[in-house]
Amino acid sequence: MLATLVEWEHDIIRERIADRRGAIKARGERSAGRVPLGYRTDPATKQLVIDEGAAAAVRWFFSEAAKGTTTNDLVKKANRKKLAGKQWSSRAVLRLLTNQIYAGHRPDGAPGRHAPIVSAELFSKVQALIDGRRTRAPTKPSERDADEQNAIELFNAFVLRGLLMCGTCGKTMTPSMSEAITPKLVKRFQRKPNAVPRFYRCRTAGCAAQVPALEAEQMVRAALDQAPESWSAEDTAKLATYAAAFDLMWPINQKRVFGACCAAVVWNRKRDGLDIELIPHSALVDDDGPSGPLTP
Structure with missing residues (x-):
């Protein structure tokens, strides 16, 4: 009992809590979640602010990807450069390049209150290049899944x-x-x-x-x-x-x-x-x- x-x-x-987070979301603010590379949280507001040192690595990825560099080549280059002090994988690079937060949006695509690290134009160009390399559309989870x-x-x-x-x-x-x-x-x-x-x-x-x-x-x-x-x-x-x-x-x-x-x-x-x-x-x-x- x-x-x-x-x-x-x-x-x-x-x-x-969900109601409060809904109100925060409606304002385009961050309520919780992992802090993406290139950002840090403001101690007072808990909102995302750009970490210029790490943001340089994010801009490098988008700049190289926009030139047509494949994900595998990006991984090799990033690991040679020891970018952001970590070991990169294809999955990690793709996750970074498709993260809408870097273009100033929330994960659900709604406009965010944080400053973007890359322009909307650059982000869209990279998404188009990534989509063009896909051999099939991502499958949606079934009801059983x-x-x-x-x-x-x-x-x-x-x-x-x-x-x-x-x-x-x-x-x-x-x-x-x-x-x-x-x-x-x-x-x-x-x-x-x-x-x-x-x-x-x-x-x-x-x-x-x-x-x-x-x-x-x-x-x-x-x-x-x-x-x-x-x-x-x-x-x-x-x-x-x-x-x-x-x-x-x-x-x-x-x-x-x-x-x-x-x-x-x-x-x-x-x-x-x-x-x-x-x-x-x-x-x-x-x-x-x-x-x-x-x-x-």
């Missing part, structure tokens, strides 16, 4: 997906399944080989931080039992309610609780632990919106 009430209340909170995706999301055990960040490079750590555990990792967490098949890994070249998923999730779960002393009694009680019902929730709702209660979850490689910043319930439902990033 308690879990049902908590999930019902959480659904109401999600609706309020959508149902399967919904089922995967409901039972997905990676409840820190999209929330856990690498403290070394600042990138989002991604889920990984593997039976192979390095001896160093086994020793670190006192686990037997093949006992922890789930991981969160950093895919940044030269970083490659990884942590067993169960350990990371248990650390965040434990944080729900430790409200900061500065919190009000109401916020502390609300966090305790979530903590009491957490283990009875579906994974998809556990993920939502983590996203709503945590402003930041960062893997600290030096001390083999997490830096967790909790966000009070009062800030979550305030009319001015949440004070930290949320994962819906």
Whole structure:
């Protein structure tokens, strides 16, 4: 019964957040999401502003692509130049070149409030060149595919997906399944080989931080039992309610609780632990919106 009430209340909170994000979207502002290469977030407004150093790499990609350079050649050139200090792949380059944010739009194509890195004309030219090389139109997901995706999301055990960040490079750590555990990792967490098949890994070249998923999730779960002393009694009680019902929730709702209660979850490689910043319930439902990033 308690879990049902908590999930019902959480659904109401999600609706309020969705309403607020809808209003932000209508104004062309950014509400959340990964910051694209070439931008950074303004600490005060949380909106995108151009990072001139990284933006130069973005302009280079579009300039070269507009000359007719193929994606494979762009990858080779970018990796030789060590552009943006990362290892590029064809998929990553295509994702960059088709990102409407760089032309001043939101991901859905609506006009944004941020400054564009490339002109609309240059962006359109590059899209035309990319479309001209495609051998077939992209297929749309079927109804069955959508149902399967919904089922995967409901039972997905990676409840820190999209929330856990690498403290070394600042990138989002991604889920990984593997039976192979390095001896160093086994020793670190006192686990037997093949006992922890789930991981969160950093895919940044030269970083490659990884942590067993169960350990990371248990650390965040434990944080729900430790409200900061500065919190009000109401916020502390609300966090305790979530903590009491957490283990009875579906994974998809556990993920939502983590996203709503945590402003930041960062893997600290030096001390083999997490830096967790909790966000009070009062800030979550305030009319001015949440004070930290949320994962819906």
